[in-house]
Amino acid sequence: MLKTAKDFAKKPKKYFVELNKNIxxxxxxxxxxxxxxxxxxxxxxHNNQYRESGEPFASHPYAVANILIExxxxxxxxITALLHDTVEDGVATNEEIIENFGLEINQLVQGVTKLSxxxxxxxxxxxxxxxxxxxxxICKDIRVLIIKLAxxxxxxxxxxYVKNIARRQKIAKETLEVYAPLAGRVGFQVxxxxxxxxxxxxxxxxxxxxxxxxxxxxxKQNKNFINETISNIKNIIDQxxxxxxxxxxxxxxxxxxxxxxxxxxxxxxSDIYAFRIIxxxxxDCYKVLGIIHTTWTMIPDRFKDFISTxxxxxxxxxxxxxxxxxxxxxxxQIKSKNMHQLAEYGVASHWIYKNxxxxxxxxxxxxxxxxxxxVLDIIKxxxxxxxxxxYSRMDMYSDNVFCFTPxxxxxxxxxxxxxxDFAYAVHTxxxxxxxxxxxxxxxxxxxxxxxxxDQIEIIRSKGTFPQQSWLNFCISGKARSQIRKFLxxxxxxxxxxxxxxxxxxxxxxVNKRATKKIxxxxxxxxxxxxxxxxxxxxxxxxxxxESILNLLYQKNNKESLNKNNYKGLPIMGLKKGMAMHLAxxxxxxxxESIVGILVEGKGIFVHLLNCSTLDRFSDFPELWYELMWHxxxxxxxxxxxxxxxxxNKVGSFHKVTSCIKKxxxxxxxxxxxxxxxxFFNIEVSLQVNSIKHLNDLIQxxxxxxxxxxxxxx
Ligand code: MN
Numbered sequence: 001m002l003k004t005a006k007d008f009a010k011k012p013k014k015y016f017v018e019l020n021k022n023i024x025x026x027x028x029x030x031x032x033x034x035x036x037x038x039x040x041x042x043x044x045x046h047n048n049q050y051r052e053s054g055e056p057f058a059s060h061p062y063a064v065a066n067i068l069i070e071x072x073x074x075x076x077x078x079i080t081a082l083l084h085d086t087v088e089d090g091v092a093t094n095e096e097i098i099e100n101f102g103l104e105i106n107q108l109v110q111g112v113t114k115l116s117x118x119x120x121x122x123x124x125x126x127x128x129x130x131x132x133x134x135x136x137x138i139c140k141d142i143r144v145l146i147i148k149l150a151x152x153x154x155x156x157x158x159x160x161y162v163k164n165i166a167r168r169q170k171i172a173k174e175t176l177e178v179y180a181p182l183a184g185r186v187g188f189q190v191x192x193x194x195x196x197x198x199x200x201x202x203x204x205x206x207x208x209x210x211x212x213x214x215x216x217x218x219x220k221q222n223k224n225f226i227n228e229t230i231s232n233i234k235n236i237i238d239q240x241x242x243x244x245x246x247x248x249x250x251x252x253x254x255x256x257x258x259x260x261x262x263x264x265x266x267x268x269x270s271d272i273y274a275f276r277i278i279x280x281x282x283x284d285c286y287k288v289l290g291i292i293h294t295t296w297t298m299i300p301d302r303f304k305d306f307i308s309t310x311x312x313x314x315x316x317x318x319x320x321x322x323x324x325x326x327x328x329x330x331x332x333q334i335k336s337k338n339m340h341q342l343a344e345y346g347v348a349s350h351w352i353y354k355n356x357x358x359x360x361x362x363x364x365x366x367x368x369x370x371x372x373x374x375v376l377d378i379i380k381x382x383x384x385x386x387x388x389x390x391y392s393r394m395d396m397y398s399d400n401v402f403c404f405t406p407x408x409x410x411x412x413x414x415x416x417x418x419x420x421d422f423a424y425a426v427h428t429x430x431x432x433x434x435x436x437x438x439x440x441x442x443x444x445x446x447x448x449x450x451x452x453x454d455q456i457e458i459i460r461s462k463g464t465f466p467q468q469s470w471l472n473f474c475i476s477g478k479a480r481s482q483i484r485k486f487l488x489x490x491x492x493x494x495x496x497x498x499x500x501x502x503x504x505x506x507x508x509x510v511n512k513r514a515t516k517k518i519x520x521x522x523x524x525x526x527x528x529x530x531x532x533x534x535x536x537x538x539x540x541x542x543x544x545x546e547s548i549l550n551l552l553y554q555k556n557n558k559e560s561l562n563k564n565n566y567k568g569l570p571i572m573g574l575k576k577g578m579a580m581h582l583a584x585x586x587x588x589x590x591x592e593s594i595v596g597i598l599v600e601g602k603g604i605f606v607h608l609l610n611c612s613t614l615d616r617f618s619d620f621p622e623l624w625y626e627l628m629w630h631x632x633x634x635x636x637x638x639x640x641x642x643x644x645x646x647x648n649k650v651g652s653f654h655k656v657t658s659c660i661k662k663x664x665x666x667x668x669x670x671x672x673x674x675x676x677x678x679f680f681n682i683e684v685s686l687q688v689n690s691i692k693h694l695n696d697l698i699q700x701x702x703x704x705x706x707x708x709x710x711x712x713x
């Protein structure tokens with residue numbers, strides 16, 4: 001690690017020699033000439049730039065390169081680290097990088113530059129986890145992410161030099177919420193912890209310092225605790241096996257998290273020590289666990305077996321807490337060598353491990369660009385956890401698309417989702433009032449499929465509502481269910497209104513109003529849970545007016561309806577006592593759509609809704625009365641006229657009369673209008689019960705061979 005590099009620019013050779021030494025110490029195969037070129041390229045291009053610490057800027061990429069060397073990353077990554085800020089700072093172009101260092105390194109530099117431009121928006125934790133996923137999604141090469149993590153680690157190590165407090169807080173927050181979890185996700189446990197400690201120290205320095213003081217106090221009190229415990233453990237587990245036993249103080253941030261999780265005060269914090277037993281095999285892990293649990297009392301809810309059930313990032317280990325000899329709690333981790341290496345150094349560890357024994361393979365790997373694929377292959381053959389492979393592969397979120405709101409919040413969608421899905425993903429209300437969308441500043445149809453990195457602005461309007469047609473292109477479950485819900489609710493609103501109107505009319509006909517008492521009686525009587533659901537049922541026609549009246553009168557023991565309310569005609573919608581006549585121009589029949597017209601001094605004339613006479617009244621809406629036949633009317637004899645054209649032959653006439661007789665209708669009058677050689681035209685006045693009765697009769701007549709035409713007049 002670079003301690004201080006004020007003399008960095010003055011002694012370039014010295015630092016270059018040190019870089020070479022570090023690489024050699026880690027047995028990393030590399031091209032010295034290219035490294036030298038990159039080293040001086042960075043030094044020259046960042047020539048006049050300084051960090052807030054006063055160090056020459058080039059000391060930063062140099063430090064990042066050294067972090068990667070510590071992690072045993074490959075030659076290309078180390079070179080990229082040296083160059084990683086040149087393009088972003090505008091002191092070099094991608095063309096220059098390609099020309100001097102080739103396409104692969106340029107791609108890595110581009111990847112890191114792209115990542116550096118993305119910043120965590122000020123939003124909640126859920127967004128932060130989306131943001132982490134987004135970063136993984138746009139990193140096609142895991143080395144880009146690792147270089148970025150090393151970059152962040154060095155920036156965090158030097159964060160104290162940044163003068164702007166708000167900026168420092170933002171960087172620390174981003175580190176804690178995004179980069180530390182990412183480091184954990186790719187398996188860099190050590191780096192994750194360091195990032196957390198540094199970030200926590202910045203974000204909550206007060207808490208950091210108090211826990212630190214407590215740790216110092218406990219350290220003094222238990223001077224030899226770690227060593228004693230290690231020898232205690234050694235005494236009870238198999239002496240013949242070479243187990244690696246170590247103990248350490250827990251990290252301050254992890255103590256803090258535990259305090260929060262268990263709501264314990266600082267004075268109660270005592271088990272700040274964690275011990276680790278590293279065995280040679282999985283079998284040994286369980287063997288050691290058995291011995292420990294039979295020697296010391298285990299604390300039940302603290303036992304976790306991540307060997308049989310690895311964490312999502314592939315982490316494997318057994319965690320347990322026991323009460324040791326002198327009554328102190330001890331936290332123990334038991335894992336195999338392989339598991340340990342994987343946890344400490346991440347995905348690269350298998351590669352390093354394998355390669356240190358197989359020099360031929362190093363050469364092959366360094367030849368091509370398949371570095372990461374090779375790591376994966378090695379993990380596969382080494383039987384590493386499947387989850388890890390899934391997570392390390394950079395296409396792990398290939399089914400996801402990450403988009404931005406105008407404020408910069410990241411929204412995670414599935415592939416194929418549209419701008420409208422995006423609106424619903426942001427908020428249901430936004431989705432429901434959407435009228436348009438702008439993707440990257442351009443107006444686009446709502447069914448446009450969104451792409452990774454799109455910035456989407458939803459245009460909304462208060463007066464608009466979700467459309468049925470949206471269901472044709474909306475994909476996400478949330479959007480679809482919200483649209484359906486809206487359409488259903490909206491429909492219910494309409495039915496509720498209609499139901500209210502209908503009930504008002506029904507009650508008006510019997511001189512009642514929809515009082516609370518009546519409404520409660522009806523709603524309960526029909527087994528509805530709310531007025532609204534009752535109104536909706538009326539509106540939908542699920543509760544008929546006759547049943548409403550039946551219920552009311554059955555309850556109130558009043559006189560029968562007919563007697564009480566009908567003035568001759570079984571028609572509703574009129575005030576009691578108003579005279580009513582069926583208009584002779586159209587002779588409306590029971591069951592037909594009707595309307596009433598008020599004629600001064602004479603009363604209401606009932607017309608068919610499509611009667612041509614009504615045209616004369618179209619400018620006088622105040623004369624129109626909405627009317628309905630009462631459904632309880634039963635049979636109601638009325639006169640209607642039909643015209644029949646029939647063949648002029650013997651027996652035709654008889655067939656007409658017998659048909660009418662069979663249909664149970666009465667002939668009131670009959671006139672022959674026309675008579676020719678071939679046919680008669682006759683007009684028949686009939687007594688029928690309803691429009692249905694008449695229609696049935698007409699169909700009946702039409703079946704006769706001798707009848708050409710039947711029409712209602
Ligand atoms: Mn940097």
